[in-house]
Amino acid sequence: MRLTNFSITLILIAVLILNPYTAFGPVGYYFAIPLVILAVSSGLKYSRLDIIGLFSVCIFISLIGVFSSVVHGISQIAHFKASVLIITNYLIGVGLFFLLRKSFKFDDILIIVLCVGVANGLTILAQVQYPQFRATIESVLIESGNIDWKEGFRYRGLASGGGASLSVLSALMAYIGLYLYGIGRIGIFSFLASIAILSVSVLFVGRTGVLLIFMAFLLKIVLSGFRSFKLLLLFLICIPLVVLFGHDLIENYLIYQYGEEFYFYALGFILQGKDGIDNEGTVGVLADFLMVVPKQFPQVFTGYGFYGEGNFEPWTDSGYSRMFLSVGFIFGFIYYVSVALIFMKSVQGKIILFLPLIILLAIAEAKEPLLLTGYSSRLLFMLLGFWVAERVYNSRRVTDISLHTT
Numbered sequence: 001m002r003l004t005n006f007s008i009t010l011i012l013i014a015v016l017i018l019n020p021y022t023a024f025g026p027v028g029y030y031f032a033i034p035l036v037i038l039a040v041s042s043g044l045k046y047s048r049l050d051i052i053g054l055f056s057v058c059i060f061i062s063l064i065g066v067f068s069s070v071v072h073g074i075s076q077i078a079h080f081k082a083s084v085l086i087i088t089n090y091l092i093g094v095g096l097f098f099l100l101r102k103s104f105k106f107d108d109i110l111i112i113v114l115c116v117g118v119a120n121g122l123t124i125l126a127q128v129q130y131p132q133f134r135a136t137i138e139s140v141l142i143e144s145g146n147i148d149w150k151e152g153f154r155y156r157g158l159a160s161g162g163g164a165s166l167s168v169l170s171a172l173m174a175y176i177g178l179y180l181y182g183i184g185r186i187g188i189f190s191f192l193a194s195i196a197i198l199s200v201s202v203l204f205v206g207r208t209g210v211l212l213i214f215m216a217f218l219l220k221i222v223l224s225g226f227r228s229f230k231l232l233l234l235f236l237i238c239i240p241l242v243v244l245f246g247h248d249l250i251e252n253y254l255i256y257q258y259g260e261e262f263y264f265y266a267l268g269f270i271l272q273g274k275d276g277i278d279n280e281g282t283v284g285v286l287a288d289f290l291m292v293v294p295k296q297f298p299q300v301f302t303g304y305g306f307y308g309e310g311n312f313e314p315w316t317d318s319g320y321s322r323m324f325l326s327v328g329f330i331f332g333f334i335y336y337v338s339v340a341l342i343f344m345k346s347v348q349g350k351i352i353l354f355l356p357l358i359i360l361l362a363i364a365e366a367k368e369p370l371l372l373t374g375y376s377s378r379l380l381f382m383l384l385g386f387w388v389a390e391r392v393y394n395s396r397r398v399t400d401i402s403l404h405t406t
C-alpha cells in the first residue's frame with residue numbers, strides 16, 4: 001500500500017465512520033452521497049439483489065411504523081430513517097470497493113479502520129491530558145445532542161458525538177485488532193498498543209464499551225478455540241492479577257487524576273464487584289427499558305410507531321423495545337429475521353470476523369438501538385457492503401478466466 005493512498009483512504013474512512021459535525025454540517029455526508037451514487041450507477045453489479053431485497057423488506061416494515069405513529073398521534077420517521085441508513089451504509093461499502101478495488105483488499109480496509117479507531121482514541125487521550133487541545137478541537141466541531149463537549153469527563157474526540165454509541169465502536173475496533181493479529185496482519189506491538197489505547201480512551205467515552213471490550217476478548221477465545229491458547233492463557237492470568245493487585249492502584253490513580261466522580265462513573269461500578277453494579281443502577285434501568293413493549297390489542301400487532309422521537313410514556317432507550325413499540329411483535333420479528341438473513345448472506349468467508357461484531361451489537365441493542373444506528377452499525381454495514389462486493393467481483397473474475405481457458 002502506497003503511503004499517499006493509505007493516508008487519503010484513512011481520512012476518507014475516518015470521515016465516513018466518525019462523521020464529525022462542523023460549521024459546514026456533517027462532513028461524512030459529503031463523501032457518503034457520491035459513494036452511494038457510484039454504487040447505484042454501476043447497476044449494483046458488485047452487490048447481490050437478494051440482499052438488496054431484504055433491505056427493502058426492512059424499509060417497508062418501517063413504513064408500517066410511520067403509519068402507526070400517525071394513527072397514534074406521535075408522527076415520526078425515526079424507524080424509517082434507520083432502515084434507510086443501513087442500506088445506505090451498505091451501499092457506501094459497495095461504492096468504496098468500486099473506488100478502491102485496485103489499491104486495497106478487504107483486510108487492508110480493516111487495518112485502516114483500526115487506525116481510525118486508534119487515532120480517535122489518541123485524540124481523546126490528548127484532550128484529557130491537554131484541556132487546551134480539547135478546546136481547540138471543540139472550536140472546530142459544533143454541538144450535538146444535549147451535552148457540552150467542552151467540559152466534563154465525557155469526550156468524543158473527532159466524532160460527531162460520544163456516549164454509548166462511540167464506546168461500542170471501541171469494542172468493535174478491539175475485536176478487529178484481535179482478528180488482524182490472529183491472521184498475522186499486525187504484529188504484537190501494534191496489537192498491544194491498539195488495545196491499550198482503545199481500552200484506556202473508552203473510559204472517557206462510555207461504560208458500555210468497557211464491558212464490551214471484555215466481551216470481545218471472550219468471543220475471540222470462544223470462537224478460535226485452541227488456536228487462541230496463548231490469548232486465553234494471557235487473559236486468565238492478567239484479569240485475576242489486575243483485580244487482586246491492581247484494584248487499589250487503579251482506584252487511587254483515577255481519583256487523584258480525575259476525581260472520585262469520574263472513578264465511579266468509569267470503573268467504580270465494576271471494580272467494586274456486585275455491590276458496585278447494584279448501586280450503579282444501569283442493570284435495573286436496562287431491565288425496566290426491556291419491559292416496555294406493547295401489551296394491548298391491537299398494538300401488539302401494529303405497534304405505536306414509537307422509535308425514539310417525541311413524547312411517549314413509558315420511555316425506553318432499548319433498541320429491541322423500540323422495534324416492537326414501532327411495528328408490533330410480528331413485523332418486528334420479521335424485521336430482525338430480515339436483518340439476520342442479510343448478515344447470513346453477507347458474511348460467508350469472514351464469519352470469524354463478522355459474527356463477533358454482530359454479537360456485540362446485538363448485546364448493545366438491548367441498551368440502545370445500536371444495531372441499526374450509530375457509529376458501529378455504520379461501520380458494520382459498510383464492511384458488509386465492501387466484503388460482498390469483493391466476493392462478487394472475485395467470483396466473476398474466476399468465471400471469466402475459466403471461460404477464456406476453455
